[in-house]
Amino acid sequence: MRFFNMPPQIFRLVLLIFAIVVSYLVARTLLTPDTFRDHGFYRGAALVELTGKIPVLAGKEACGARHPEILKTLAKGSHKSLSCEGCHGAVSKSHLDDPTDKMRKPPAGICLRCHEANPSRPAGFKQIVLHDPKPDNNHYDGACLECHLPHDPKEAPAEPDQASPAPDKTSPASDKAPTEPDNASPAPVKTPSEPNKEP
Amino acid sequence: MNDPIPRRRMLGTIGGVFAGLLSLPLARSIKRKFRSTAAPSDYDPTQHKWLMCLDVDKCIGCGLCADACKTENHVPEATHYFRTWIERYIIRKPASASDQLRGEVLVDSPNGGRGGFPPARVPKEDILKSFFVPKLCNLCEASPCTQVCPVGATFDAPDGAVLVDPTYCIGCGFCIQACPYGCRFLNPDTRTAEKCTLCYHRITRGLKPACVEVCPTQARVFGDLKHPVENDPLQAFVMKNKVNTLKPYLGTKPRVLYANLDKEVR
Numbered sequence: 001m002r003f004f005n006m007p008p009q010i011f012r013l014v015l016l017i018f019a020i021v022v023s024y025l026v027a028r029t030l031l032t033p034d035t036f037r038d039h040g041f042y043r044g045a046a047l048v049e050l051t052g053k054i055p056v057l058a059g060k061e062a063c064g065a066r067h068p069e070i071l072k073t074l075a076k077g078s079h080k081s082l083s084c085e086g087c088h089g090a091v092s093k094s095h096l097d098d099p100t101d102k103m104r105k106p107p108a109g110i111c112l113r114c115h116e117a118n119p120s121r122p123a124g125f126k127q128i129v130l131h132d133p134k135p136d137n138n139h140y141d142g143a144c145l146e147c148h149l150p151h152d153p154k155e156a157p158a159e160p161d162q163a164s165p166a167p168d169k170t171s172p173a174s175d176k177a178p179t180e181p182d183n184a185s186p187a188p189v190k191t192p193s194e195p196n197k198e199p
Numbered sequence: 200m201n202d203p204i205p206r207r208r209m210l211g212t213i214g215g216v217f218a219g220l221l222s223l224p225l226a227r228s229i230k231r232k233f234r235s236t237a238a239p240s241d242y243d244p245t246q247h248k249w250l251m252c253l254d255v256d257k258c259i260g261c262g263l264c265a266d267a268c269k270t271e272n273h274v275p276e277a278t279h280y281f282r283t284w285i286e287r288y289i290i291r292k293p294a295s296a297s298d299q300l301r302g303e304v305l306v307d308s309p310n311g312g313r314g315g316f317p318p319a320r321v322p323k324e325d326i327l328k329s330f331f332v333p334k335l336c337n338l339c340e341a342s343p344c345t346q347v348c349p350v351g352a353t354f355d356a357p358d359g360a361v362l363v364d365p366t367y368c369i370g371c372g373f374c375i376q377a378c379p380y381g382c383r384f385l386n387p388d389t390r391t392a393e394k395c396t397l398c399y400h401r402i403t404r405g406l407k408p409a410c411v412e413v414c415p416t417q418a419r420v421f422g423d424l425k426h427p428v429e430n431d432p433l434q435a436f437v438m439k440n441k442v443n444t445l446k447p448y449l450g451t452k453p454r455v456l457y458a459n460l461d462k463e464v465r
Contacts, residue, residue, distance in 0.1 A: 022217045042354035046364035053400035056271045057409050086263045086413035113315040114261045120329035121259045
Protein backbone atom coordinates (compact mmCIF):
# COMPACT_ATOMS: atom_id res chain seq x y z
CA MET A 1 0.00 0.00 0.00
CA ARG A 2 1.80 3.08 -1.25
CA PHE A 3 0.48 6.65 -1.56
CA PHE A 4 2.42 9.00 -3.83
CA ASN A 5 5.32 6.53 -3.70
CA MET A 6 5.52 7.15 0.07
CA PRO A 7 7.63 4.65 1.97
CA PRO A 8 5.41 2.74 4.42
CA GLN A 9 7.16 4.10 7.54
CA ILE A 10 6.52 7.68 6.41
CA PHE A 11 2.92 6.85 5.60
CA ARG A 12 2.42 5.52 9.14
CA LEU A 13 3.92 8.72 10.50
CA VAL A 14 1.51 10.82 8.41
CA LEU A 15 -1.36 8.68 9.60
CA LEU A 16 -0.28 9.19 13.22
CA ILE A 17 -0.05 12.97 12.86
CA PHE A 18 -3.41 12.99 11.12
CA ALA A 19 -4.90 10.99 13.99
CA ILE A 20 -3.50 13.40 16.58
CA VAL A 21 -4.87 16.44 14.73
CA VAL A 22 -8.27 14.86 14.33
CA SER A 23 -8.49 13.86 17.98
CA TYR A 24 -7.54 17.41 18.98
CA LEU A 25 -10.24 18.86 16.75
CA VAL A 26 -12.80 16.40 18.06
CA ALA A 27 -11.89 17.12 21.68
CA ARG A 28 -11.97 20.87 21.14
CA THR A 29 -15.35 20.71 19.47
CA LEU A 30 -16.86 18.57 22.17
CA LEU A 31 -15.39 20.59 25.05
CA THR A 32 -15.99 24.13 23.75
CA PRO A 33 -19.34 25.54 24.87
CA ASP A 34 -21.81 26.31 22.13
CA THR A 35 -21.83 30.08 22.53
CA PHE A 36 -18.09 30.51 23.04
CA ARG A 37 -16.70 33.38 20.92
CA ASP A 38 -20.15 34.82 20.27
CA HIS A 39 -18.81 38.14 21.55
CA GLY A 40 -15.24 37.28 22.52
CA PHE A 41 -13.13 34.75 24.36
CA TYR A 42 -15.96 33.72 26.65
CA ARG A 43 -19.31 31.97 26.73
CA GLY A 44 -21.93 34.26 25.23
CA ALA A 45 -24.66 32.41 27.10
CA ALA A 46 -23.15 33.67 30.38
CA LEU A 47 -24.47 37.14 29.56
CA VAL A 48 -28.00 35.79 29.30
CA GLU A 49 -27.62 33.67 32.42
CA LEU A 50 -26.44 36.65 34.45
CA THR A 51 -29.50 38.65 33.44
CA GLY A 52 -31.69 35.87 34.83
CA LYS A 53 -31.16 36.66 38.51
CA ILE A 54 -34.23 38.11 40.20
CA PRO A 55 -33.92 41.67 41.53
CA VAL A 56 -34.37 42.12 45.27
CA LEU A 57 -34.85 45.88 45.50
CA ALA A 58 -37.98 46.97 43.70
CA GLY A 59 -36.93 50.57 43.10
CA LYS A 60 -38.56 53.90 43.88
CA GLU A 61 -40.77 53.86 40.79
CA ALA A 62 -42.30 50.57 41.87
CA CYS A 63 -43.16 51.97 45.32
CA GLY A 64 -44.61 55.07 43.65
CA ALA A 65 -47.06 52.94 41.71
CA ARG A 66 -48.85 52.00 44.93
CA HIS A 67 -47.93 54.93 47.20
CA PRO A 68 -48.02 58.03 44.98
CA GLU A 69 -49.05 60.33 47.86
CA ILE A 70 -45.96 59.45 49.92
CA LEU A 71 -43.68 60.01 46.94
CA LYS A 72 -45.32 63.38 46.34
CA THR A 73 -44.61 64.39 49.94
CA LEU A 74 -41.05 63.15 49.56
CA ALA A 75 -40.50 65.00 46.29
CA LYS A 76 -41.30 68.42 47.72
CA GLY A 77 -38.90 68.22 50.67
CA SER A 78 -35.16 68.03 51.08
CA HIS A 79 -35.33 64.24 51.27
CA LYS A 80 -36.45 64.03 47.66
CA SER A 81 -33.36 62.15 46.53
CA LEU A 82 -33.84 59.39 49.10
CA SER A 83 -34.96 55.95 48.06
CA CYS A 84 -37.78 54.21 49.91
CA GLU A 85 -35.83 51.01 50.35
CA GLY A 86 -32.80 52.77 51.84
CA CYS A 87 -34.70 53.28 55.12
CA HIS A 88 -37.55 50.77 54.89
CA GLY A 89 -35.49 47.85 53.61
CA ALA A 90 -35.99 45.83 50.46
CA VAL A 91 -39.60 45.28 49.41
CA SER A 92 -40.41 41.75 50.45
CA LYS A 93 -42.53 39.41 48.41
CA SER A 94 -44.99 39.12 51.26
CA HIS A 95 -45.57 42.88 51.17
CA LEU A 96 -46.25 42.72 47.44
CA ASP A 97 -48.64 39.81 47.79
CA ASP A 98 -50.42 41.17 50.83
CA PRO A 99 -50.29 44.98 51.31
CA THR A 100 -51.52 44.61 54.89
CA ASP A 101 -48.19 42.94 55.64
CA LYS A 102 -46.45 46.23 56.36
CA MET A 103 -42.91 47.15 55.42
CA ARG A 104 -40.55 47.42 58.35
CA LYS A 105 -40.48 50.64 60.34
CA PRO A 106 -37.08 52.21 59.78
CA PRO A 107 -34.91 51.15 62.72
CA ALA A 108 -34.20 53.61 65.52
CA GLY A 109 -31.17 55.70 64.79
CA ILE A 110 -31.49 55.46 61.01
CA CYS A 111 -31.49 59.28 60.87
CA LEU A 112 -28.13 59.37 62.60
CA ARG A 113 -26.62 57.08 60.03
CA CYS A 114 -26.56 60.05 57.68
CA HIS A 115 -26.94 63.02 60.02
CA GLU A 116 -24.70 62.28 63.00
CA ALA A 117 -21.87 64.82 63.04
CA ASN A 118 -18.74 63.33 61.51
CA PRO A 119 -15.71 65.33 60.37
CA SER A 120 -15.50 63.15 57.24
CA ARG A 121 -18.88 64.25 55.92
CA PRO A 122 -19.12 67.14 53.45
CA ALA A 123 -19.21 70.45 55.35
CA GLY A 124 -22.48 71.62 53.82
CA PHE A 125 -24.37 68.51 54.85
CA LYS A 126 -26.85 68.83 57.75
CA GLN A 127 -25.29 67.18 60.79
CA ILE A 128 -26.30 66.81 64.41
CA VAL A 129 -23.88 66.75 67.31
CA LEU A 130 -25.19 64.15 69.72
CA HIS A 131 -25.41 65.11 73.39
CA ASP A 132 -24.71 68.68 72.50
CA PRO A 133 -23.58 70.51 75.64
CA LYS A 134 -25.42 73.64 74.49
CA PRO A 135 -28.66 73.69 76.51
CA ASP A 136 -30.70 75.47 73.83
CA ASN A 137 -30.02 72.77 71.27
CA ASN A 138 -33.15 70.70 71.05
CA HIS A 139 -31.65 67.86 69.03
CA TYR A 140 -31.02 64.79 71.06
CA ASP A 141 -30.51 61.12 70.57
CA GLY A 142 -33.34 59.12 69.09
CA ALA A 143 -36.04 61.76 69.18
CA CYS A 144 -35.69 63.24 65.69
CA LEU A 145 -39.26 62.30 64.85
CA GLU A 146 -40.68 64.55 67.57
CA CYS A 147 -39.86 67.58 65.44
CA HIS A 148 -39.31 66.24 61.91
CA LEU A 149 -41.44 64.29 59.49
CA PRO A 150 -38.99 61.89 57.87
CA HIS A 151 -40.70 62.19 54.48
CA ASP A 152 -40.51 65.99 54.63
CA PRO A 153 -38.03 66.96 57.37
CA LYS A 154 -38.86 70.68 57.33
CA GLU A 155 -42.40 69.81 58.47
CA ALA A 156 -43.27 69.01 62.06
CA PRO A 157 -45.44 65.99 62.76
CA ALA A 158 -49.07 66.62 63.70
CA GLU A 159 -49.67 66.96 67.41
CA PRO A 160 -51.62 63.97 68.69
CA ASP A 161 -54.01 66.18 70.74
CA GLN A 162 -54.65 68.54 67.82
CA ALA A 163 -58.25 68.37 66.67
CA SER A 164 -57.70 69.60 63.11
CA PRO A 165 -56.84 66.73 60.76
CA ALA A 166 -53.47 66.67 58.98
CA PRO A 167 -52.04 70.20 58.95
CA ASP A 168 -51.23 70.56 55.27
CA LYS A 169 -49.53 73.93 55.46
CA THR A 170 -46.38 74.20 53.43
CA SER A 171 -44.13 76.61 55.25
CA PRO A 172 -42.03 78.93 53.07
CA ALA A 173 -38.95 77.31 54.61
CA SER A 174 -39.66 74.02 52.87
CA ASP A 175 -39.69 75.77 49.52
CA LYS A 176 -36.16 76.89 50.11
CA ALA A 177 -34.94 73.31 50.37
CA PRO A 178 -31.55 72.85 48.71
CA THR A 179 -32.19 72.16 45.06
CA GLU A 180 -30.09 69.22 44.08
CA PRO A 181 -29.88 68.07 40.49
CA ASP A 182 -32.28 65.23 40.06
CA ASN A 183 -30.06 62.55 38.64
CA ALA A 184 -32.66 59.86 38.81
CA SER A 185 -33.03 58.98 35.17
CA PRO A 186 -36.53 57.88 34.29
CA ALA A 187 -35.60 54.31 33.57
CA PRO A 188 -38.36 52.22 32.08
CA VAL A 189 -39.51 49.55 34.46
CA LYS A 190 -40.97 46.45 32.95
CA THR A 191 -43.16 45.42 35.86
CA PRO A 192 -43.12 48.30 38.27
CA SER A 193 -45.28 46.80 40.94
CA GLU A 194 -44.06 43.23 40.94
CA PRO A 195 -40.43 42.94 39.90
CA ASN A 196 -39.91 39.95 42.16
CA LYS A 197 -42.31 37.90 40.14
CA GLU A 198 -40.25 37.95 36.96
CA PRO A 199 -38.86 34.56 35.90
CA MET B 200 2.62 -13.75 12.25
CA ASN B 201 -0.81 -15.04 11.47
CA ASP B 202 -3.10 -12.01 11.97
CA PRO B 203 -6.84 -12.73 12.04
CA ILE B 204 -7.40 -9.31 10.47
CA PRO B 205 -5.23 -8.47 7.49
CA ARG B 206 -2.96 -5.47 8.07
CA ARG B 207 -4.34 -3.57 5.10
CA ARG B 208 -7.94 -3.80 6.26
CA MET B 209 -6.92 -2.83 9.78
CA LEU B 210 -5.25 0.36 8.55
CA GLY B 211 -8.19 1.11 6.33
CA THR B 212 -10.60 0.76 9.23
CA ILE B 213 -8.54 3.09 11.43
CA GLY B 214 -8.41 5.67 8.66
CA GLY B 215 -12.14 5.39 8.14
CA VAL B 216 -12.87 5.89 11.82
CA PHE B 217 -10.74 9.04 11.92
CA ALA B 218 -12.31 10.36 8.75
CA GLY B 219 -15.69 9.82 10.37
CA LEU B 220 -14.58 11.67 13.50
CA LEU B 221 -13.30 14.51 11.33
CA SER B 222 -16.74 15.04 9.92
CA LEU B 223 -18.12 15.58 13.45
CA PRO B 224 -16.44 18.95 14.05
CA LEU B 225 -17.37 20.06 10.57
CA ALA B 226 -21.00 19.19 11.19
CA ARG B 227 -20.95 21.05 14.49
CA SER B 228 -19.35 24.15 13.02
CA ILE B 229 -22.00 24.19 10.30
CA LYS B 230 -24.67 23.76 12.93
CA ARG B 231 -23.20 26.66 14.89
CA LYS B 232 -23.24 28.86 11.86
CA PHE B 233 -26.94 28.42 11.40
CA ARG B 234 -27.81 28.33 15.09
CA SER B 235 -29.86 31.28 16.17
CA THR B 236 -27.67 33.55 18.31
CA ALA B 237 -30.61 35.57 19.58
CA ALA B 238 -30.76 35.61 23.36
CA PRO B 239 -34.05 34.57 24.96
CA SER B 240 -34.48 38.07 26.36
CA ASP B 241 -34.78 41.13 24.15
CA TYR B 242 -31.69 42.69 25.75
CA ASP B 243 -28.88 43.25 23.23
CA PRO B 244 -25.54 43.85 24.98
CA THR B 245 -24.03 45.48 21.90
CA GLN B 246 -26.60 48.29 22.01
CA HIS B 247 -25.62 49.63 25.46
CA LYS B 248 -22.57 51.02 27.21
CA TRP B 249 -23.06 51.39 30.95
CA LEU B 250 -21.01 53.62 33.19
CA MET B 251 -21.04 54.74 36.80
CA CYS B 252 -19.42 57.93 38.06
CA LEU B 253 -18.88 58.94 41.68
CA ASP B 254 -18.67 62.28 43.42
CA VAL B 255 -16.43 62.09 46.48
CA ASP B 256 -17.72 65.44 47.78
CA LYS B 257 -21.29 64.14 47.89
CA CYS B 258 -20.64 60.87 49.72
CA ILE B 259 -21.74 61.10 53.36
CA GLY B 260 -20.57 57.63 54.33
CA CYS B 261 -23.96 56.29 55.33
CA GLY B 262 -23.14 52.88 53.87
CA LEU B 263 -26.60 52.28 52.42
CA CYS B 264 -24.96 51.35 49.09
CA ALA B 265 -22.82 48.63 50.65
CA ASP B 266 -25.88 47.34 52.50
CA ALA B 267 -28.09 47.35 49.43
CA CYS B 268 -25.40 45.64 47.35
CA LYS B 269 -25.12 42.77 49.81
CA THR B 270 -28.90 42.37 49.91
CA GLU B 271 -29.33 42.60 46.16
CA ASN B 272 -26.52 40.28 45.16
CA HIS B 273 -26.63 37.84 48.10
CA VAL B 274 -23.01 38.61 48.95
CA PRO B 275 -21.76 36.58 51.94
CA GLU B 276 -22.30 38.40 55.23
CA ALA B 277 -18.69 38.17 56.49
CA THR B 278 -16.92 41.50 56.80
CA HIS B 279 -14.43 41.00 53.98
CA TYR B 280 -16.73 40.20 51.08
CA PHE B 281 -17.82 43.29 49.19
CA ARG B 282 -18.79 44.22 45.67
CA THR B 283 -18.96 47.86 46.66
CA TRP B 284 -17.77 49.52 49.85
CA ILE B 285 -16.86 52.90 51.29
CA GLU B 286 -13.43 53.94 52.51
CA ARG B 287 -12.84 56.75 54.96
CA TYR B 288 -9.73 58.83 54.38
CA ILE B 289 -8.39 60.92 57.25
CA ILE B 290 -5.43 63.14 56.50
CA ARG B 291 -3.77 64.39 59.69
CA LYS B 292 -2.24 67.78 60.14
CA PRO B 293 1.54 67.72 59.71
CA ALA B 294 3.69 67.67 62.81
CA SER B 295 4.37 71.22 63.90
CA ALA B 296 8.13 71.15 63.17
CA SER B 297 7.89 69.29 59.86
CA ASP B 298 8.21 70.85 56.44
CA GLN B 299 5.26 68.86 55.12
CA LEU B 300 1.92 70.20 53.97
CA ARG B 301 -0.05 67.23 55.21
CA GLY B 302 0.54 64.52 57.75
CA GLU B 303 -0.20 60.85 57.95
CA VAL B 304 -3.00 59.41 55.81
CA LEU B 305 -5.31 57.00 57.62
CA VAL B 306 -7.67 54.80 55.63
CA ASP B 307 -10.31 52.59 57.17
CA SER B 308 -13.45 50.83 56.10
CA PRO B 309 -15.06 49.14 59.10
CA ASN B 310 -17.34 46.44 57.68
CA GLY B 311 -17.10 48.19 54.31
CA GLY B 312 -18.95 51.16 55.72
CA ARG B 313 -22.10 49.12 56.31
CA GLY B 314 -24.05 50.62 59.15
CA GLY B 315 -22.18 53.89 58.93
CA PHE B 316 -18.83 54.89 60.34
CA PRO B 317 -17.84 55.05 64.02
CA PRO B 318 -16.21 58.26 65.24
CA ALA B 319 -12.72 58.79 63.90
CA ARG B 320 -9.80 57.52 65.97
CA VAL B 321 -8.13 60.88 65.50
CA PRO B 322 -9.30 63.90 67.50
CA LYS B 323 -11.07 66.45 65.35
CA GLU B 324 -8.36 69.06 65.97
CA ASP B 325 -5.72 66.77 64.42
CA ILE B 326 -7.62 66.24 61.16
CA LEU B 327 -6.46 68.33 58.24
CA LYS B 328 -9.25 66.95 56.10
CA SER B 329 -11.32 63.84 55.78
CA PHE B 330 -13.69 62.38 53.25
CA PHE B 331 -15.41 59.19 52.11
CA VAL B 332 -14.63 57.37 48.87
CA PRO B 333 -17.11 54.84 47.51
CA LYS B 334 -15.36 51.99 45.72
CA LEU B 335 -16.52 49.48 43.16
CA CYS B 336 -15.27 47.76 40.00
CA ASN B 337 -13.52 50.39 37.89
CA LEU B 338 -14.71 48.84 34.60
CA CYS B 339 -11.22 48.99 33.08
CA GLU B 340 -10.84 49.09 29.34
CA ALA B 341 -7.57 47.17 29.63
CA SER B 342 -8.81 45.07 32.53
CA PRO B 343 -5.99 43.07 34.12
CA CYS B 344 -8.46 40.63 35.64
CA THR B 345 -9.78 39.38 32.31
CA GLN B 346 -6.28 39.08 30.88
CA VAL B 347 -5.17 36.55 33.47
CA CYS B 348 -8.23 34.27 33.46
CA PRO B 349 -7.03 30.89 32.20
CA VAL B 350 -10.47 29.59 31.23
CA GLY B 351 -12.20 32.62 29.71
CA ALA B 352 -14.60 32.81 32.66
CA THR B 353 -14.23 36.55 33.22
CA PHE B 354 -14.67 38.97 30.39
CA ASP B 355 -15.42 42.50 29.28
CA ALA B 356 -19.02 42.38 28.11
CA PRO B 357 -19.85 44.47 25.02
CA ASP B 358 -22.02 46.73 27.21
CA GLY B 359 -19.12 47.81 29.40
CA ALA B 360 -19.65 45.53 32.40
CA VAL B 361 -16.84 43.24 33.48
CA LEU B 362 -18.49 39.97 34.38
CA VAL B 363 -17.71 36.52 35.76
CA ASP B 364 -19.22 33.38 34.26
CA PRO B 365 -19.85 31.39 37.44
CA THR B 366 -20.30 28.07 35.67
CA TYR B 367 -16.87 28.28 34.05
CA CYS B 368 -14.89 29.94 36.85
CA ILE B 369 -12.53 27.38 38.40
CA GLY B 370 -11.79 29.54 41.45
CA CYS B 371 -8.05 29.80 40.82
CA GLY B 372 -7.97 33.35 42.17
CA PHE B 373 -5.66 34.81 39.50
CA CYS B 374 -8.10 37.63 38.79
CA ILE B 375 -8.39 38.47 42.48
CA GLN B 376 -4.64 38.99 42.63
CA ALA B 377 -4.58 40.83 39.33
CA CYS B 378 -7.15 43.50 40.22
CA PRO B 379 -5.21 46.52 41.47
CA TYR B 380 -8.33 47.96 43.06
CA GLY B 381 -9.19 44.96 45.22
CA CYS B 382 -12.63 44.69 43.72
CA ARG B 383 -12.83 40.90 43.58
CA PHE B 384 -13.19 38.15 46.13
CA LEU B 385 -13.62 34.40 46.18
CA ASN B 386 -17.13 33.51 47.24
CA PRO B 387 -16.72 30.88 49.98
CA ASP B 388 -20.03 29.22 49.12
CA THR B 389 -19.70 28.89 45.35
CA ARG B 390 -15.86 28.84 45.32
CA THR B 391 -15.91 31.18 42.32
CA ALA B 392 -14.63 34.71 41.84
CA GLU B 393 -17.20 37.44 42.36
CA LYS B 394 -17.27 41.13 41.70
CA CYS B 395 -19.49 44.10 40.98
CA THR B 396 -21.60 43.33 37.93
CA LEU B 397 -23.21 46.79 37.90
CA CYS B 398 -26.24 44.74 39.03
CA TYR B 399 -26.39 43.20 35.59
CA HIS B 400 -29.77 41.57 36.28
CA ARG B 401 -31.19 45.00 37.18
CA ILE B 402 -29.75 47.20 34.45
CA THR B 403 -30.84 44.76 31.77
CA ARG B 404 -34.40 45.16 33.07
CA GLY B 405 -34.26 48.94 33.06
CA LEU B 406 -33.70 49.28 36.80
CA LYS B 407 -30.83 51.18 38.40
CA PRO B 408 -28.05 49.30 40.21
CA ALA B 409 -28.93 48.75 43.87
CA CYS B 410 -26.27 51.15 45.18
CA VAL B 411 -27.42 53.93 42.86
CA GLU B 412 -31.01 53.26 43.84
CA VAL B 413 -30.46 53.77 47.57
CA CYS B 414 -27.74 56.47 47.51
CA PRO B 415 -29.39 59.40 49.35
CA THR B 416 -27.08 62.14 48.04
CA GLN B 417 -26.71 61.05 44.42
CA ALA B 418 -23.00 60.62 44.88
CA ARG B 419 -23.33 57.78 42.38
CA VAL B 420 -24.39 58.62 38.85
CA PHE B 421 -25.30 55.86 36.47
CA GLY B 422 -26.30 55.81 32.83
CA ASP B 423 -26.08 54.38 29.36
CA LEU B 424 -23.60 56.14 27.09
CA LYS B 425 -25.28 54.81 23.96
CA HIS B 426 -28.71 56.08 25.02
CA PRO B 427 -28.19 59.50 26.62
CA VAL B 428 -31.41 60.85 28.11
CA GLU B 429 -32.43 64.48 28.23
CA ASN B 430 -30.14 66.35 30.68
CA ASP B 431 -28.06 63.21 30.82
CA PRO B 432 -26.68 62.81 34.35
CA LEU B 433 -23.38 61.37 33.11
CA GLN B 434 -22.79 64.21 30.67
CA ALA B 435 -23.71 66.73 33.35
CA PHE B 436 -21.33 65.02 35.76
CA VAL B 437 -18.37 65.32 33.38
CA MET B 438 -19.35 68.85 32.41
CA LYS B 439 -19.68 70.19 35.97
CA ASN B 440 -16.81 68.37 37.65
CA LYS B 441 -13.11 67.92 37.23
CA VAL B 442 -12.90 64.18 36.96
CA ASN B 443 -10.15 61.66 37.50
CA THR B 444 -9.71 57.91 37.67
CA LEU B 445 -8.16 55.69 40.31
CA LYS B 446 -4.51 54.72 39.75
CA PRO B 447 -4.30 56.07 36.20
CA TYR B 448 -0.56 55.32 36.10
CA LEU B 449 -1.23 51.57 35.97
CA GLY B 450 -2.50 51.74 32.40
CA THR B 451 -5.65 49.79 33.18
CA LYS B 452 -7.74 52.61 31.67
CA PRO B 453 -10.51 52.64 34.26
CA ARG B 454 -13.80 53.90 32.90
CA VAL B 455 -15.31 54.77 36.27
CA LEU B 456 -14.78 58.49 36.87
CA TYR B 457 -14.40 60.16 40.24
CA ALA B 458 -15.08 63.83 40.87
CA ASN B 459 -13.14 65.78 43.50
CA LEU B 460 -10.69 62.95 44.00
CA ASP B 461 -7.78 63.64 46.33
CA LYS B 462 -4.27 62.63 45.35
CA GLU B 463 -4.02 60.35 48.38
CA VAL B 464 -6.86 58.09 47.25
CA ARG B 465 -5.53 54.78 46.05
